[in-house]
Amino acid sequence: MACVEAHGLRKSFGTTVALDGMDLRVEEGRIAGLIGPNGAGKTTALNAIVGLTPYQGQLTVLGRDPWTKRDQLMNDVCFIADVAVLPRWIRVSQALDYMEGLHPRFSRAKAEGFLAKTTIGRERKVKELSKGMVAQLHLALVMAIDAKLLVLDEPTLGLDILYRKQFYDALLYDYFDRGRTILVATHQVDEIENVLTDVMFLDRGRIVFQSSMDEIESRFVLVTVNPENTAAAKALKPVNERQVLGRSVLLFDGVDRQQLAAVGEVRTPSVEDLFVAMVGGRAGQAQGVAA
């Protein structure tokens, strides 16, 4: 079953088009990464999915329309926005009381369990906590909710490398199971690459590429070609080409690995390689056209 399904999703702010007929589908039990450059429409897409912004087009999340049924939807969906949004005046104990009183699927014991592994004092106010601690607190509150869908918008923005790693480790090992779905938007591809089961590249309000990680591994090959083999390699129809230290790096889609090994060094591309090839290329073309 599709957890999130969008068809022709549109949203503009004045003359700026944020979502330009976006089609998106996230299956249940996946960890999907929505990857795109700044201003690609990631935040707008996620805001539409959690019912924070109206939109044109079709969108269902867990079978509901998020804009009209936000309050019901939020029983089953959790959301962490790209900025620290926990109110600065609230005490940790108050946040726990409030969530326990108000959220039907919040488990205080779980939240206390996560917090026990941190140094966050129960009587501290959010404004007295460091940025990393606020993120830990928010994650503890969210992971203690037995939700079906977790939506994260650049959740680790501004955190140092240790907190970032802890954040995704906690998410993966303490939270995720096949009954849950996670949708995470980021432009820092490398740090979530090994967490994801699916990737979607978003560029100028549209999904330009969507694939499972398994499919990427079987379909795509990145070849670093020596100058003498360039012509032979190009004959195999690469989908993208770039120059690294005087050597061509070519990306192939669905070309036999054996055949490619003959023209250069073969490896499986990282999500970042794919992203640069598919979105970076388009951006380059666009600039070329503009110029």
Add this chain to the structure above:
Amino acid sequence: MNSRSNVMNETPAQATAIAPSAVPWSRQMYWCVRRELWESKSIYVAPMVGAAITLVACSISAMRLPERMRAAAALDPVEQMAIIERPLDMAGLFIMGVTFLIALFYSLDALYGERRDRSILFWKSLPVSDLTTVLSKASIPMFVLPVLTFAVTFVTQTFVLVVSRAVLATSGANTLAAWSHFSFWHMEGMLLYHLVAIHGILYSPFYAWLMLVSAWAKRLPILWATLPPILAGLFEKVAFNTSYFAGWIQNALGGGSGRAATAATSMSMDSLTSPWPGEFLTNPQLWINIVVAAILFALTIRLRRQRGPI
């Protein structure tokens, strides 16, 4: 946070078995109102500070009460009682003034503050509707503050009364006749009635207007709340040389003409002109105010749904 924990080792089936599907609306309201009290401590701190100041002032004033009573010895007992009652009235007025200001400023910040500090994104990520949120915030000036004002004033006036009686008793002034014209319970009853009927219900369009502005304004909600009505009044005065708008606001604040409404809004707790609830309820101004408030609150709920962080 270690990567591996055993906290989450229960099966999903167990977890869903414990989790109920929804929280009753009354419980949501309760937690939303508690949340407001956590955030705006001034709601209960300011009336208590006001009461403490009043108490000290009235106690100092009570020291001169025997002197005033001797000067008023020739007056009739009703007038004598008025002198004894004055500090009680002043105490009530002072606390009411404090909480009314709190109500106005609270309403003006209620939906602006959460957009300014971006916490609206957190509140909206929880299963609470915009209707519940706005109603819980509206309940602060319309219900919580009037009831709290009554409780604090009741305690303060009791203290002031005890002090006045003790001072008068030890001074040996003869005030027995005056006391026969005094009913503490009637005074408190009138106070509660005034707070609920006037502050809670009749003034609701003003709270609703302030909350609407607070949900709408991107900057300086206080200017948006005050300047447009002032300019509208000025425009009408200059263009048509009429003042219907200003008159309407005055009526809305004063509860319209008529003896009952005037008495209800007059701050005096004079027992002789007590308004009957029947007269209050049949006053069209009350119903106009209720309708205006309902429209403004409905617009506020719509805006709360559409607005995000500033």
